[in-house]
Amino acid sequence: MKIAYYPGCSLHAAAREYDASLKLCLQNLGIELTEVPDWNCCGATSAHSIDEKLSILLAARNLSLAKKMVSGKVLAPCAACYSRLLASRRRLQTEARLYQEIASRLPDLDGVQEMEVLSLLDLLCLRELRDRLKAGIVRPLNGLRVACYYGCFLVRPAAVTGQPDPEDPTLLEAVLAAAGAEPVPWTYKTECCGAGFVLPEPQVVLRLAGEILQAAKRSGADVIAVACPLCQMNLDARQEAVARELGEELHLPVLYVTQLLGLAMGFAPRVLGLKRLLVDPFPALQEKGII
Amino acid sequence: MLTSLTAFSGDFQREVEARSGQNLDGCLGCGTCTGSCPNISFYDYSPRELIALIRRGEKKRVLESRSIWYCLGCYTCEERCPGGIGLSRVMDACRELCLKEKYAVNGERVLLFHRLFLAQLARYGRAPEALLALQFNFRTKDYFRDLGLGRKMFLKGKIKLFPERVSGRKEIRSFFREAGPRGVLPE
Secondary structure (H helix, E strand, O other): OOEEEHHHHHHHOOHHHHHHHHHHHHHOOOOOOEEOOOOOOOOHHHHHHHHHHHHHHHHHHHHHHOOOOOEEEOOOOOOOHHHHHHHHHHHHHHHHHHHHHHHHHHOOOOOOHOOOEEEEHHOOOOOOHHHHHHHOOOOOOOOOOOEEEOOOOOOHHHHHOOOOOOOOOOHHHHHHHHOOOHHHHHHOOOOOOOHHHHOOHHHHHHHHHHHHHHHHHOOOOEEEOOHHHHHHHHHOOEEEEEEEOOOOOOOOEEEEEEHHHHHHHOOOOOOOOOHHHOOOOOOHHHHOOOO | OHHHHHOOOHHHHHHHHHOOOHHHOOOOOHHHHHHOOOOOHHOOOOOOHHHHHOOOOOOHHHHOOOOHHOOOOOOHHHOOOOOOOOHHHHHHHHHHHHHHOOOOOOOOOOOOHHHHHHHHHHHOOOHHHHHHHHHHHHHHHOOOOOOOHHHHHHOOOOOOOOOOOOHHHHHHHHHHHHHHOOOOOOO
16 A cells, blocks of 8 residues: 655654654565655644644645655554644535635635545554554553553544544544553543643643643553654653653653554564653563563 | 524624624523633633633724633534534634734733744745744743753654755745735744
């Protein structure tokens, strides 16, 4: 299967291990990724917060570049990029006047309404991949208790993402269970981590990330699995500050789902970028005999 | 239809509705949004109060509220609203109106963040996160903030020193000139 790849800014910088591990996993599943040439930033929260048209233009340019490629499908593994591309595509599809307005500024918009925008979860849960996924597991993550964390944009709003159960999604659980891990039931899987507010108002993130990490700890999880670079950064890089604020030991490694999946597929920790995580995942993984 | 309430609502409600594509007469006043909001402790008016204020035509109170800047855009209220109101788009509309019509901004740090982010996007076509953090600290004169974390992230190879540039930057900049309400980029 060929698919256009929109990495987004984070996967080229702080979340390079997400990019690397995702490419290994998808290659192993027979998916051929081609990066959208000359893609631009999706505008994230900032663009739509103060200039809605700008946010649509930014997303539309990416969609129109991706449209020229192979498959009619584009993968956006960052949850924020996914949300922006998908929401914009939907509005271009349903609002004729908006479409005309954007088309008057962006040549070559024709056909973007049909582009299929996929999150990593959407992709991994395609029926044809599920079977291949099971077949590709050579070192199952036996005994590893995982709290699967979705955050906001992978699931909400369901009217846009099409998720059947936005309050209690189970896609990540299904993928990791197929890799042999034990997903734990817990209550904070779709709570917001505060995302970009970490810069203007760090207290927002310290509180929200604190609640999420505490809930994951209470659930008995060994690690947290994520599929968003912003969530990962807030739960991992800010964990020390959160623990200080709470006066509590946390030590909860926060891995990308593709790093866990990659381990189960037999890839080495080094190529999956496990050393790039701030909370050291090695003790928890070694204890379970996974590495 | 709540005719007794719509009778009170003025141009402001219509203005917000037109910009956000949401029908605020669909608000039942149930407070599910308020009960669901993860950032409510930073708000001055709860989401339910905000909608009521918009419907009462209290433009200045709404546009100068802290709440519109501290909405995280997490879509939790939107997901649960029995009236089907997309409150995040209402918040977007209020912020845009606040800037465009030069109302006081009760969330200057948040606005500064958005503007710096967009300035980089306009400049490079992409948004280098480390540079953004540095700029934010510089503009808020908080020079040593997160220095230790920055060092750790650098050693982990998580910081890119030179921003990537998109070759279609000219086109991207044109989005800003044509599309931006006043004040999208920092002074």
